[in-house]
Amino acid sequence: IITTPVGVARDIVIDGETGYLTSDDPKAMGDRIELLRDGDQRMQMGIKIKKLIREKFDWNNIMSQYINLYNSF
Secondary structure (H helix, E strand, C coil), X not given: CEECCCCCHHHHCCECCCEEXXXXXXXXXXXXXXXXXXXXXXXXXXXXXXXXXXXXCCHHHHHHHHHHHHHCC
């Protein structure tokens, strides 16, 4: 993933680990695209982001957070 640091992208993209955060400058984006030419690195980033998404957005975790929020009132 190559994205700018907006919205949910800030929560799931850890720069250099699960993808790349960049400015909207074309040169900066081009530099990040070049980094993704490394197939092994792309594969490792894909594995890491899948794990992160499963952990952060797992239905059981989300429901647990809602229950905790509800119980806090």
